[in-house]
Amino acid sequence: MTTDFRSNVAQALKQDAVQTHFRTVVDRLRAHRQAALAGDAAFEQLRNRCAAIRADAIRRLPQLLEQFESKAQRNGIQVHWAETTLQANRIVLDIMQRHRATFLVKGKSMVSEEMGVNAFLQSHGIDCLETDLGEFIVQLAGEKPAHIIVPAIHKNRREIAHLMHGHFSELPYSEDIETLAQSARHFMRDKFHAASVGLTGVNFMVAETGTLCLVENEGNGRMCSTVPPVHIAVTGIEKVIARLDDLPPLLNLLTRSATGQPITAYVNMINSPRRPDDKDGPDEVHLILLDNGRSRIAGDPELLKTLHCIRCGACINHCPVYRQIGGHAYGTVIPGPIGAILEPQKQGLDAATGELPQASTLCGACAEVCPVRIPIPAIINRLRWESVRKNQQSQNSRPVVPGAGSRRRPLEAAIWKIWAWCCSHPGIYNRLTKLATRLRNRLPAGMGAWTVARKAPKPARSTLHESLRTMDIDHE
Amino acid sequence: MNDARKAILDRLRLSQYPDSTPVKCDDQNDPVDPVLWPDERIDCFINRMRAVRTEVHDASHDSWLDILHGVCQARSLNNLLVSPHTRRGAMIYAAARRFPALKNYSQSIEDWKSELFTAVDAAVTSAYGGIAETGTVILWPDAREPRTLSLVPPIHIVLLEKNRIYNNLAEAMRIQNWAMIGMPSNVILLSGPSKSADIEQTMTYGVHGPKELIVILM
Numbered sequence: 001m002t003t004d005f006r007s008n009v010a011q012a013l014k015q016d017a018v019q020t021h022f023r024t025v026v027d028r029l030r031a032h033r034q035a036a037l038a039g040d041a042a043f044e045q046l047r048n049r050c051a052a053i054r055a056d057a058i059r060r061l062p063q064l065l066e067q068f069e070s071k072a073q074r075n076g077i078q079v080h081w082a083e084t085t086l087q088a089n090r091i092v093l094d095i096m097q098r099h100r101a102t103f104l105v106k107g108k109s110m111v112s113e114e115m116g117v118n119a120f121l122q123s124h125g126i127d128c129l130e131t132d133l134g135e136f137i138v139q140l141a142g143e144k145p146a147h148i149i150v151p152a153i154h155k156n157r158r159e160i161a162h163l164m165h166g167h168f169s170e171l172p173y174s175e176d177i178e179t180l181a182q183s184a185r186h187f188m189r190d191k192f193h194a195a196s197v198g199l200t201g202v203n204f205m206v207a208e209t210g211t212l213c214l215v216e217n218e219g220n221g222r223m224c225s226t227v228p229p230v231h232i233a234v235t236g237i238e239k240v241i242a243r244l245d246d247l248p249p250l251l252n253l254l255t256r257s258a259t260g261q262p263i264t265a266y267v268n269m270i271n272s273p274r275r276p277d278d279k280d281g282p283d284e285v286h287l288i289l290l291d292n293g294r295s296r297i298a299g300d301p302e303l304l305k306t307l308h309c310i311r312c313g314a315c316i317n318h319c320p321v322y323r324q325i326g327g328h329a330y331g332t333v334i335p336g337p338i339g340a341i342l343e344p345q346k347q348g349l350d351a352a353t354g355e356l357p358q359a360s361t362l363c364g365a366c367a368e369v370c371p372v373r374i375p376i377p378a379i380i381n382r383l384r385w386e387s388v389r390k391n392q393q394s395q396n397s398r399p400v401v402p403g404a405g406s407r408r409r410p411l412e413a414a415i416w417k418i419w420a421w422c423c424s425h426p427g428i429y430n431r432l433t434k435l436a437t438r439l440r441n442r443l444p445a446g447m448g449a450w451t452v453a454r455k456a457p458k459p460a461r462s463t464l465h466e467s468l469r470t471m472d473i474d475h476e
Numbered sequence: 477m478n479d480a481r482k483a484i485l486d487r488l489r490l491s492q493y494p495d496s497t498p499v500k501c502d503d504q505n506d507p508v509d510p511v512l513w514p515d516e517r518i519d520c521f522i523n524r525m526r527a528v529r530t531e532v533h534d535a536s537h538d539s540w541l542d543i544l545h546g547v548c549q550a551r552s553l554n555n556l557l558v559s560p561h562t563r564r565g566a567m568i569y570a571a572a573r574r575f576p577a578l579k580n581y582s583q584s585i586e587d588w589k590s591e592l593f594t595a596v597d598a599a600v601t602s603a604y605g606g607i608a609e610t611g612t613v614i615l616w617p618d619a620r621e622p623r624t625l626s627l628v629p630p631i632h633i634v635l636l637e638k639n640r641i642y643n644n645l646a647e648a649m650r651i652q653n654w655a656m657i658g659m660p661s662n663v664i665l666l667s668g669p670s671k672s673a674d675i676e677q678t679m680t681y682g683v684h685g686p687k688e689l690i691v692i693l694m
Contacts, residue, residue, distance in 0.1 A: 134674030219685025299491030
């Protein structure tokens with residue numbers, strides 16, 4: 001069975017150099033995280049607290065969103081709601097056109113990637129400039145981010161040097177990282193100066209105060225949200241938290257889990273547009289709240305834990321599958337374990353991404369490192385079940401996950417049904433397993449996909465029950 | 477997009493589980509963060525800031541002007557952007573002949589954007605507080621010290637009083653009562669100069685914000 005995902009994976013596994021590079025960077029991120037947590041007994045308690053904060057916020061999502069909206073509006077922030085990415089893009093376009101803006105400076109934002117805002121605006125004659133160094137590199141290469149924290153994780157300095165030199169021939173060729181970064185600074189400064197609209201993401205929205213919190217290291221997020229006369233922030237509806245007091249523990253956990261830093265260079269807390277006395281800052285701040293399937297995910301008591309995510313990327317850095325295939329093979333905005341549970345819920349189990357819950361060994365590393373304790377393996381199992389479940393035919397039971405049951409195959413279902421029946425009938429079960437051991441040398445060596453890279457399993461000489469009996473254990 | 481708003485909120489309300497146990501996330505069982513003695517706090521702050529390539533000067537109320545003078549001289553600055561309307565800004569203006577040409581952010585950014593972006597060597601701001609645990613300076617921009625003052629010029633110098641250094645962010649928020657007093661349009665927590673590790677996870681400084689951060693304690 002060849003699917004898009006499988007051919008992506010086959011492709012990724014052939015690129016040895018890229019694979020090695022991925023592993024080096026991911027290992028470094030893991031080491032940094034480990035060093036930042038070593039011997040920190042309070043860390044587990046901090047995780048408990050943050051998990052509770054996120055769980056509480058998602059449980060009270062509608063109330064907190066309304067509270068946030070009214071606070072933010074009172075502060076002068078214009079709040080927009082979008083059910084789909086198309087609606088969100090149209091809101092951005094509308095603002096751009098109202099200000100006759102011809103281009104946009106953009107800070108790093110996974111929600112803007114989800115919206116595909118660059119391509120959308122481009123089709124309306126508006127250019128988007130990625131200003132985060134990693135995103136800028138990815139944009140120059142005409143690619144997509146391969147990691148949510150380190151977008152250009154798949155590129156080494158030589159490739160980046162060629163890329164920069166190719167696009168800006170006036171720059172001398174250099175593989176020096178500092179020189180490359182300074183070239184980007186130089187190029188971008190003029191853009192910040194000239195732009196009339198800046199767009200950024202949001203890490204947390206504080207309902208109590210109507211504050212938008214944005215963390216970053218480079219200063220481009222501050223530039224995009226401070227210098228142009230209009231600032232547009234885009235975010236998923238799940239990013240809200242109840243109180244300002246919830247912010248310090250989450251910030252602490254977010255940066256340490258992501259890169260091992262105690263804090264980012266900048267934590268930007270935006271409360272309002274420019275006030276009458278202020279001499280700078282945008283005259284307009286717009287916030288776009290994107291749903292795109294989130295409110296549906298919130299409808300299931302198990303799956304809603306997907307929305308607790310704070311996008312630190314720790315699960316990605318610790319995933320053995322991501323480590324092998326890298327970020328692009330997933331074919332999604334968010335790769336890795338969190339992507340494998342989030343994207344199928346958004347796009348449907350019958351979509352190409354519906355196969356992603358299979359991209360797991362269920363080793364559990366993701367759940368072990370998740371700062372807010374999202375039970376990713378349990379949700380993977382749940383989605384695997386959802387994809388092959390037998391749909392109820394009754395009228396008012398809508399499937400929670402779109403495309404539920406779409407991967408159910410009658411033959412497979414029948415085999416499992418027969419197996420389940422055998423397992424509950426000891427006489428049949430014993431005869432069947434005995435038969436398997438007697439035929440152990442006659443079973444086929446090729447067993448489809450399983451034996452492409454593995455040997456076919458061979459039953460033991462005798463069944464477990466037989467072996468136990470020879471050991472005089474016969475009371476089960 | 478009022479339709480979208482209603483549809484989203486309706487869907488969320490519909491999916492609420494009234495029987496689910498409320499989630500407890502109050503602070504009672506929280507780990508007690510280590511509380512440091514004032515001296516330890518200052519040491520911790522200094523070490524953390526230096527670890528992220530910030531130049532920290534441990535000065536006093538008497539010596540900070542001299543230190544600032546030294547900082548300007550060491551870099552042969554041509555000018556210094558500083559407000560004359562803060563207490564310390566006024567003191568700098570009073571000693572103006574010791575310093576490079578002093579500039580005042582007296583107009584809206586639109587009226588002098590080009591100059592701000594190209595012709596300002598360094599800027600001085602005061603700090604609203606400091607955080608020892610993470611090595612962080614709290615900036616509370618206002619009409620006298622606007623947001624871009626600490627962002628656009630390549631060198632940023634911060635004046636921070638030692639008795640305003642708190643153990644951690646939570647403590648600073650609590651003691652200064654941020655939620656109640658009304659925050660400015662933008663609060664900034666600064667922990668080092670602008671940096672990026674986007675190329676091969678190698679740290680490089682001065683990407684989009686200031687290339688140098690200098691903190692003078694008093």
